Amino acid sequence: MLLNGVRTAPHKRGEGTGKNEMECVMKVSMRESLELVSDPLNLDSSVEEVFKMMLGMDCQRETTLPVTGDESVTAVVGFGGVLSGACVFRSDASTAMRIAAQMTGMEFDSIDDTVKDAIGEIGNMLAGAWKGKVPNLAANCGLSIPAVITGRDYNLHVQAPEFELHHVYRFEDAWFEVTIICDGMQ
Amino acid sequence: MREIRILIVDDSTVMRKIVERSLRQAGLDTLVVHEAGSGTEGIEVLRVHTVDLILSDINMPSMDGLEFLRQIRAQDLAPGVPVVMITTESSEEHVKQAILSGAQGYIRKPFTAEQVKERVLSLLTAA
Numbered sequence: 001m002l003l004n005g006v007r008t009a010p011h012k013r014g015e016g017t018g019k020n021e022m023e024c025v026m027k028v029s030m031r032e033s034l035e036l037v038s039d040p041l042n043l044d045s046s047v048e049e050v051f052k053m054m055l056g057m058d059c060q061r062e063t064t065l066p067v068t069g070d071e072s073v074t075a076v077v078g079f080g081g082v083l084s085g086a087c088v089f090r091s092d093a094s095t096a097m098r099i100a101a102q103m104t105g106m107e108f109d110s111i112d113d114t115v116k117d118a119i120g121e122i123g124n125m126l127a128g129a130w131k132g133k134v135p136n137l138a139a140n141c142g143l144s145i146p147a148v149i150t151g152r153d154y155n156l157h158v159q160a161p162e163f164e165l166h167h168v169y170r171f172e173d174a175w176f177e178v179t180i181i182c183d184g185m186q
Numbered sequence: 187m188r189e190i191r192i193l194i195v196d197d198s199t200v201m202r203k204i205v206e207r208s209l210r211q212a213g214l215d216t217l218v219v220h221e222a223g224s225g226t227e228g229i230e231v232l233r234v235h236t237v238d239l240i241l242s243d244i245n246m247p248s249m250d251g252l253e254f255l256r257q258i259r260a261q262d263l264a265p266g267v268p269v270v271m272i273t274t275e276s277s278e279e280h281v282k283q284a285i286l287s288g289a290q291g292y293i294r295k296p297f298t299a300e301q302v303k304e305r306v307l308s309l310l311t312a313a
Contacts, residue, residue: 054296
């Protein structure tokens with residue numbers, strides 16, 4: 001079987017039929033594994049893994065994000081290759097500072113470069129952990145360098161995405177959201 | 187106990203801090219840590235300092251970790267010094283590419299201090 005050019009085990013249905021093996025080779029695209037790629041549990045386990053291993057924190061999935069009106073911090077990591085899109089982490093400023101404090105052992109009272117760097121790394125690890133759940137994505141989808149955006153009242157809009165996962169999580173009394181947007185698959 | 191000199195190459199200052207903290211948690215208190223924010227900076231550090239181990243990210247602007255690894259091997263900048271790649275990329279293909287470029291170890295992000303300890307101590311003991 002060919003998975004985007006990566007040869008794995010031959011297709012079972014063709015075995016023993018006397019046909020040339022090449023006739024049985026079937027290309028499986030990312031689109032055909034859409035159900036696996038868009039499985040929401042993959043995102044939950046990626047968030048759990050990153051927060052537990054890097055921050056020693058347990059996260060819970062929530063249904064809604066409380067509106068605070070605070071400045072927010074967003075990390076965007078792009079996907080390229082067999083899947084294009086982005087992993088977007090977003091939290092309010094106080095949550096971002098708590099995450100950075102937990103990662104570095106330092107205290108923060110504003111969104112400085114170290115906080116932005118920490119949130120960019122969280123976005124990077126979430127994107128890497130999420131794509132690592134699907135072998136074809138792990139091997140054939142690259143990640144961009146994280147971009148971090150700070151401010152108020154902004155929205156990220158993608159015209160007609162293939163699929164989108166948008167989850168809200170909480171640790172202690174801090175909230176954040178993680179979005180996977182896929183705008184193209186090969 | 188002799189000092190252990192380590193070069194950490196990562197474009198994220200936060201990740202460099204986390205890696206250093208993990209090494210200290212591994213019991214390596216006699217550490218001398220050199221830091222570099224890119225492969226290019228890493229090469230500059232190696233032109234001046236001798237190290238016992240290199241820990242490098244892969245996905246970096248300017249010069250990525252694999253190119254950095256190829257360059258130091260080609261220029262014989264750190265002969266016999268083990269290199270461990272620390273990265274979010276986890277596929278077998280990426281590991282293979284890192285090993286072919288001259289890495290001796292691979293740590294996937296996110297990681298625990300225990301995983302860093304295990305990889306680093308085994309390489310330092312073998313060296």
